[in-house]
Amino acid sequence: MTSTFKTFLKHTAKDFHNQSVNPPVVRASTIIFKSMQDIRKTQSKFRKNPIGGHFDYGRQGTSTTYILQKILTKLEESYHVFLTPTGFGAIFLAIFSLVRPGDEIIVADPSYKPTRRLTQDFLKDFNIKTIFYNPSDLNTLRKNISKNTKLIFVENPGSNTFDFQDLSKIIQIAKKHKIYTAIDNTWGTPYFLKPIKLGFDMSIVSATKYYSGHSDVMGGSLAVNKRVFRKVQLADNVTGLRLGPDDAYLITRGLRTLDVRLDKHQDNAKKVAAFLSKYKNIKLLYPYKKNSQNFKMWKKYYSGSSGLMGLKIKSKNKKSVTKFVNSLKLFGYGYSWGGFESLALHQSNLEIGKRNYLKLEKDEHLVRLHIGLEDPKDIINDIKQALKHLK
Numbered sequence: 097m098t099s100t101f102k103t104f105l106k107h108t109a110k111d112f113h114n115q116s117v118n119p120p121v122v123r124a125s126t127i128i129f130k131s132m133q134d135i136r137k138t139q140s141k142f143r144k145n146p147i148g149g150h151f152d153y154g155r156q157g158t159s160t161t162y163i164l165q166k167i168l169t170k171l172e173e174s175y176h177v178f179l180t181p182t183g184f185g186a187i188f189l190a191i192f193s194l195v196r197p198g199d200e201i202i203v204a205d206p207s208y209k210p211t212r213r214l215t216q217d218f219l220k221d222f223n224i225k226t227i228f229y230n231p232s233d234l235n236t237l238r239k240n241i242s243k244n245t246k247l248i249f250v251e252n253p254g255s256n257t258f259d260f261q262d263l264s265k266i267i268q269i270a271k272k273h274k275i276y277t278a279i280d281n282t283w284g285t286p287y288f289l290k291p292i293k294l295g296f297d298m299s300i301v302s303a304t305k306y307y308s309g310h311s312d313v314m315g316g317s318l319a320v321n322k323r324v325f326r327k328v329q330l331a332d333n334v335t336g337l338r339l340g341p342d343d344a345y346l347i348t349r350g351l352r353t354l355d356v357r358l359d360k361h362q363d364n365a366k367k368v369a370a371f372l373s374k375y376k377n378i379k380l381l382y383p384y385k386k387n388s389q390n391f392k393m394w395k396k397y398y399s400g401s402s403g404l405m406g407l408k409i410k411s412k413n414k415k416s417v418t419k420f421v422n423s424l425k426l427f428g429y430g431y432s433w434g435g436f437e438s439l440a441l442h443q444s445n446l447e448i449g450k451r452n453y454l455k456l457e458k459d460e461h462l463v464r465l466h467i468g469l470e471d472p473k474d475i476i477n478d479i480k481q482a483l484k485h486l487k
């Protein structure tokens with residue numbers, strides 16, 4: 097019987113074993129074999145089929161991490177998925193797998209700050225050059241390609257400013273010049289956007305966010321196509337990055353409700369967006385306004401939108417913006433997002449970092465909201481009362 101992915105998510109354990117509803121958590125360093133011949137047999141199976149779940153040591157994973165890899169490979173429609181202890185670990189693994197001294201990387205300007213720090217600052221010492229491109233002007237990408245360009249690193253939408261890019265154009269440019277491509281797809285997850293199908297070589301998701309969905313575990317996934325598989329496998333092997341089985345279990349458990357939660361985050365966020373769109377001093381950074389460029393680019397590639405949005409607030413009174421954020425009662429103030437709960441942050445340079453193409457006027461302020469799974473009426477009422485403080 098064929099079933100949809102929504103059904104598959106609910107039956108992930110059933111597909112893999114037939115005892116408890118949930119897969120067992122298998123913790124292991126040493127794996128015991130019956131004989132030396134038995135060890136060699138497993139090693140030979142691993143060499144013939146490195147994605148087949150043949151392990152001779154715990155660093156390669158256990159059946160618990162293997163189950164998660166199988167689920168995510170199906171979700172991503174990729175060749176394989178590598179697991180890392182954090183989302184940022186997956187970004188590091190992606191870049192480390194492909195880029196060597198003398199190479200150049202072109203990175204989306206609104207990439208999340210740790211990605212900018214890794215590429216622009218840290219890799220400089222390894223003689224790797226980073227150039228940032230403007231997400232709304234791909235000529236800044238084209239004109240910076242040289243014979244040394246190895247990788248185009250996209251984050252979509254951009255962190256904090258939520259710029260949606262013309263993804264297939266980027267892939268087209270990369271293919272023409274035989275450059276690898278990677279995308280940070282944490283905002284939409286492959287539930288709403290499938291980058292490998294679109295033509296990206298690598299797709300990164302922080303499992304800390306929507307995959308686990310409960311703000312109680314960290315993890316990352318790096319999905320790859322066949323073209324880059326061997327390179328990532330080697331880098332994965334020499335870096336020793338490993339997701340523990342207990343964390344993998346929590347992420348597998350969270351994934352079962354990924355569709356239900358994301359559909360609800362989307363519903364709630366749309367209601368909040370509709371409410372906020374009435375305020376003339378607030379520009380919504382969310383694919384909501386049908387005639388906007390961001391909406392068009394979102395619509396072209398995504399089947400849905402998640403719960404994370406930005407507000408660009410126009411106010412000559414910065415203190416009143418802080419007062420607005422501080423007056424939210426349902427929202428917690430803290431980093432990360434993608435859990436069940438609503439969160440708010442007033443974004444300063446500390447969060448955004450230095451950008452090449454972002455122009456904020458003195459009277460423009462960025463606030464980030466993660467719209468959680470609470471009753472949307474309560475969320476809107478809370479924002480409404482807090483907005484009274486905005487001048």
Ligand SMILES: *Cc1c(COP(=O)(O)O)cnc(C)c1O
Binds near residue numbers: 280283432
């Ligand atoms: C949070 C985040 C990451 C990193 O994930 P961690 O699990 O916190 O390391 C990467 N990319 C984006 C866009 C994120 O928001």
